[in-house]
Each structure stands twice: as C-alpha cells, then as structure tokens.
Amino acid sequence: MSMLDFGIQSKSNLIAQLLQVVGTEGVITGESDKRAYEIDWLNKWSGHSSLVVRPANTQQTAEVMRICHANRTPVVVQGGNTGMSGGATPDDSGAQVVLSMTRMNTIREVDSFNNTITVESGVLLAHIQEEAERNNRFFPLSLGSEGSCTIGGNLATNAGGVAVLRYGNTRELTLGIEVVLPDGRIWNGLRALRKDNTGYDLRDLFIGSEGTLGVITAAVLKLHPLPTARSTAWVGAKDIQSLVRLIDACRSRCGERLCAFEMMTHESVALVLQHVTDVSYPLTSDHPVHALIELADMNQEGLANMLESTLEEALDNGDISDAVISASLRQRQNFWKIREGISQAQVRAGKTIKHDIALPISAISDFVSAATAAIGKEQSNARIINFGHIGDGNLHFNVLMPAETDYATMTRNTASLNRVVHDLVHQANGSISAEHGVGQLRRDELRHYKSAVELDLMMCIKQSLDPHQIMNPGKLI
Template sequence: MNQLQQPGHDHSSAYLIRRLQELLGPAGVITEASEQEPYLRDWLGKWHGKVSVVVRPANTEETAAVVQLCHATHTPIVTQGGNTGMSGGATPDDSGAQVILSTTRMNRIREVDPVNNTITVDAGVILAHAQEAARQAERYFPLSLGAEGSCTVGGNLATNAGGIAVLRFGNMRELALGLEVVLPDGRIWNGLRGLRKDNTGYDLRDLFIGSEGTLGVITGAVLKLFAQPHARATAWVGAASLQQLVSLLTRVRARCGERLVAFEMMSARSLELVLEHVSDTRAPLESKTAYNALIELSDTEDTGLQAMLEDVLGQALEEELISDAMFTSNQSQTAALWKIREGISQAQVRAGKAIKHDIALPISALPLFVAQAEQALADSGMTTDLINFGHLGDGNLHFNVLLPASTEYEAMKSATAAFNRLIHDLVINFNGSISAEHGVGQLRRDELKHYKSPLEMELMLRIKQAFDPNHIMNPGKLL
C-alpha cells in the first residue's frame, strides 16, 4: 500500500451509488460496465483499473456535493478530464474502491473578456473549444498539443501541460491567472481572478497547477489571451548534428525575437517512423539528415516574416550550419509539416511498445546529454531503437526507446526499469528533470522518491497532508 493510501471505511458501494444518483440524477452516474470501460483504461493501453461508479457532475456545485459525500465516506476520487495523459495519472487502480469523477459535462465557456485578454472556462472544456472561443473574439489562446481535440483545460492545468508554443508563451502555469477548485472536504475555493498582479500572500493557484488531482478538483479557470496572429512563416531544416540545431536556435532567437513560436526537433529515426506508420506524410527534404527542425514564426501582422526566416536560414546554409531547408508557401504545406511532428506518438503506438522519457535539460546541455546517453546505452549492451524528438526551444526531450509490439509484460517491465535508471541518472547529473510536461502520475511516482531530495519530498508530503488529510484525492499518483 502506498504511504498515502488508507483503507476506506465500511460504506457499501450500493449506498454510495444511491446517494450519488440522488445528487446527480441518471445523466451524472455510470454504473454499467460497458459504459464505464472508456474511463477505466488510458489511451496508451498501459493502465487499466476498476470502479463501481463513474460520476459526471454538470457544474461546480454538483462536484462539491460529490466530493463532500466521498469525504464523509472516505471514498477515494480519481479526477479525469479527456483521459489523454501519458503517465497514468487519471486511471484508477484495480481495487474497485475508487470513484472516477469525470469533468466532461462541465464544458461551459463562462466568459471571454477581450479587453482584459482573458477567457473563463469550466475545467471540462476541450482545449480546441477554448482556442475556438478565443478565435471568435479575435483573440488567441496559445496552448497547442497533439491531443487538443480531446484533452480538457482541467487536465492541462493538473499536469501543467506544455506543447509546441512553450518557447514563446510558457506552460499552462504561465497561461493561467485564476482557478476555481473544490477542496477535498467539498468546500469551494473561488480564485477566479483575472489579475496579472496579486501580491497577497501564498500563491494557492500554483499549488493546484501540476498537482495531478492530488490536492483538489479544478472546476474552472481564468486563462490569458493574446492578440490573434495573422501572419506565419514556417520552415523545415536538416542538420548533421544536434549541436548545429542548438546553434541555429540561438541565431534564430537573436534575429527574430518573440516572433519565434516553435522550434521542434526530430531525429532521423523519428521522422522515418512517422513516414512508415502515419498516412499521407512525406519527407520534407530530398536528402536524409541526422536531425531535423520544424521552425515557426508568427506575428499579429505581416512584418516580413517570410523574408526574415529565409534570411536567417539562408545565412545558416551558406555557413553550413544546416544542410537543407524547405519553406512553406501555403497553409496546406504548413499543416503537412505539423502532421509529421504531431504524428510521432501515433507512430510509436502503431510500431511497437515505447519506453517514454519526458525530460527537461538546459538547452546548452542537450547535445552533450544525447551523446552521453547514446554512448551509455551502447555500452550497456541493450538493443535499442531510439526515438529522440522534442521541444528543442524549451529544452524538453522525448528520448524514447521503442520495443517490438510482441514484447511481453515482464520483459517490458525489466527493460523500462533499466532504461529509466540509466537515462534519468544522467538527466539528474545535468541538473535536469525526469518529468517536463506529462506529469508524474503512476509512471514516475516511485522514481520521484529516488530523484527528489528528502527535504523536497517531505515538503510535498506536508502540503498533501494539509490539504487532504484523509488521502482520498487521486491516491497512488504523484506521491
């Protein structure tokens, strides 16, 4: 039993379900096994659990009522948004004692304030719908990731999601101004303030962002909006080494400033995997290169972005910093490049079983880290199919290892432990992090204790104890 888990009190599931049905009505309670199944399994197929009931409250008040009941009965709660996570943070265990609280019925766009540049939404709003609501008000919400058509704002906040625009706009933490949260005892904390300055004590908002549902249920948020970009310039480049791409990043940043929105990296093997397993994709460059980068500039108006990007990359070509470049001339070509970048997760699922690493390092350390990691894997004698890609502009690598689809569970488990220890030890040597944007969940929970200092773990456990003394909020995750 995890150190934060406690046996539940002797309240029958029948009593609990009856009370939940009284609180939420038929639309808010799912008891049929076939209807529960999509909530019980993560989309990667790595984790599967069991519950007696899935609840779908329609608003904050119903959420509070559910949490109050669970608090009174010591029933553990697993909060779930779009169920698109990478770390098993929203999947229940197999005890059957937990309740899944799905936020998907809480999907209101509460307010768009174009003067204050904010949007207030329910936690269950799908990310793409928040983006569209901003667009209709001639504003821009910049969080963008492959699952934006199904992931929810609440899940994005719970994991402090990143995505492709972090280089310019920051993670979800930087994009959130205020939160509304149902606390573990059912009380509602209303922190929905659209303020950019609020120096009145401890920042409670930041405690809940990235806490993965272990401190409360996020039910609403005030998010930052920006001026809608009306001009873009996009290019795909090839280089012989990762160091060359890092040098190019420095040069593009110096020349283009805040217009640089994305600088995405894919190794040759990553690109090859997508071309093999994702339909309607083709290699952007004629010749194969060891590393590739997808670069995008944007601005509120066309200030010569295309010429600017062509100029800086042209100089890089002349100096042989890069070996080739392809510029898009229309939206269709741009979308085709982004389909390649965003198709890696899908390609890995189709190609085999991936041991995923979501790591962050100082950008300057990336080339040396990759060289040492590749050498360490070679020295270990492990057979590896490395899939190295990520958000080069913010130092976030997905340094993955792909195993055959036929790999048995025990072999996968053993390989994962060996790979993780080797890679994560090296990450810590470079003052990096073993979790950059996917969260800890149950995937990295035990490793967190190994890599965090005893003092950091003690402080996090104290915070958990203060907010959730009955340990009912997403037990077995994060801590």
C-alpha cells in the same frame, strides 16, 4: 452481517447519496459503461472503479466531494483521459470513484478588453482555441490531443505543447482558478488579474498537482492577439549542437516572433514516413537531425524574409545543411503532420519506453550523446526515437523495442533503461517529467530524484489539504 454484505451496503448507500446530488445521468455503475473511464487511451493502465460520477457544475462537485470525504471514499479526477502517465486511471481495488469533469463544459465568459477567457474544466482545449479565434484572440496552448483533452487535465498536469517557447506552459497561461477542496469547500480564485500580491500563490499550488490536492473546476486563462501571419521552415542539420546554435540565432534575429522550434532525429522522421499516411518528406536528402521552426506575427510583410535570412546565415556557417520555407498552407500542414505523427507512429511500430525529460538547452547535446551510447550498451537492438520541444529544453527521448518483445522483458528493460536515462538527466540538473506529469508512471522514481526536504514539503502540503488521503491515491507522491 458479513464484510461482503457490509461492502455492498456501503456502496449502495454511497450511490444513493450521489444520485441525490447529480441525478441518474451523473452516475455510471454498469461494468461495460464504466470501462471507458477505467482504462487509459494507451491501453497501458487499467483498473476498476466502484462507480463514475459526472457532476454538472461546481456546486454538485462540492457535494460529491463532501460525501466522498465523509465516507473516506478515494477519488480519481478525470478529464479527457488522454494522459501519458496513468494519472487519471483508478487502481484495481474497485474502491475508487472516478470523478469525470466532462459535463462541466461551459465557456463562461470572454473578456476581449482584458484578454481573458473563463472556462469550466471539462471544456475541450480545441473549443477554447476556437472560441478565442471567434473573438479575434489567440489561446496558444497546443497539443497533439487538443481535440480530446480537457483544460482541467491540462491544468492538472501543467501541460506544455509546441508553443511554450513563446507563451509558456499552462501555468503561465492561467490567471485564476476555482477549486473544490477534498472536504467539499469551494475556493473561488477566479481572479482575472495580472498583479495580485495578497498572499501565497495558491493557484500555482493546484496547477500541476495532478488531482492530488483538489478538483479544479474552472479557470481564467490569458488570451493573446491573434497572429495573422506565419512563416514555417523545415531544416536538416548534422547534429543537435548545430540546432542549439540555430535556436540562439533565431532568438537573436527574430525575437518574440519565434513561437516554435521542434527537433526530430532522422529515426523519428523515418518512423512517421513508414507508419503515417498522407505525409511527404520535405527535403531532397536525409539528415541526422531536423528542426521545424515557426515564426508568428501580426504582419506578413518581412516575416518570411526574416526567417529566410536567418536560415541563409546558418547555411553559410555550416550549422544547417538544407532548409525549405513553406510556400502554402498545405505545405505547412505537412511539416506539422510529420512532427505530430511521431507518437502515432511509435504506437504502430512497437513497444516504446517513453521519457519526457527537461534539460538546460546547453546540456542537450552532451546528454543525447551519453544516453544514446549508454542505451546501446544496455539494449543493442533498441532504436532511439528522439524528438521534442528543443527550444524550451523538453525532449521525448524514447526507446523503441522490437515489436516481438514480451511483457516480462519489456518490464525488466523499462526499469533498467529508465534508470540509465534519468540518472543522466539528474546529473545535468534536469527533470524526469517535463510536461506529461508524474502520475503512476514516475511516482516511485520521483522519490529517487527529489531531495528529502522537497519530498517532505510536498507531503506536508498533501497532508494539510487532504488528511484522509482520498485524492488520487497512488499518484505523484
């Protein structure tokens, strides 16, 4: 028997075993049908899988992993396929199985007294938000892709979003998880407890592991009281350091009511106005930087006055140049559409070298000045599209290349500009991945910026849980 015949027979045997577990509706083998699972939404990463498996429950997921483990078949776990770092895309070998979790989309329980919701990993983030609201509760994780991303993907990447400033990222919004290990064992860690000091925190080990240690199949998530009042403002300022001072003022005067503080440079806003329809510029003149600020509370009384007085003080001391507080839902939605339209505008405007970085808030202004100058020396025809969740130190410091830039030039520039930006981030004790994950995009760079001890600890954990290296190979580490 030739090696080709052996490979075909092995694949046939694998499909037969998996069909017995998940049935015909749970296995996709056709080349055209598989394609949607083999390419990411950015059209940046693509590969070829041997097949796509879609289990309907935890037990089926466990059986699938047991079979793949026994056959040494590599597995790429995939949720909504909305990632930014290529972490859910198979390689070109054709040997990897894509494990799609989208059939596991049941909301198992809402416990209003305990303020928790238990969901399977394939539930869309937007559906969790809607179910929470139906129960007069609030699930604060909010992303631009919330209508298509799954909570499993959010957990795998420890997603952030626009409400981290008040509520924390996905890890902080999670009480317990259920995980299928690489060998098919099930760890039921679905504990709805806020205090549990009975050993190592296994939950946090799997959250943010990008599918390299196991398959998260369900989670117990924290709910919060549903805010009934919001006050939202759009601000123009002369520089980022002025916004840093404004963040401090908002925290001091508004406390936990401050739930979002988003920053956008003039270049970012102008890009949206050029490429996104149905948006209007909120102010009467241009400003070097802008902020979108939102307060939320249970009582509208005094909320707008609190925000207004904070902004008036900032105007008086020169930290901001102009501001407008939304007077209607439509005006608030326009503010947010500008902010959320930046990613879409970048795709339409050209080729972007993306940087998802985290810095101490006190270091942001100096970093932006140094990085902008350094990139200008390296690539004079590039545009800096700098925006992000400045309230929690997360910037999307992106470099927009001219639309006519060819692939070879783009590849060369990406490597050199990444090093410029990330070296400066590292010098400021920051992180080269804040909320998008490492995936395959930042894997090799991680080795440059992590210490030998840290990398060794990560590899020890990986080897212990996944000795055959079948979980999402080529990603993260």
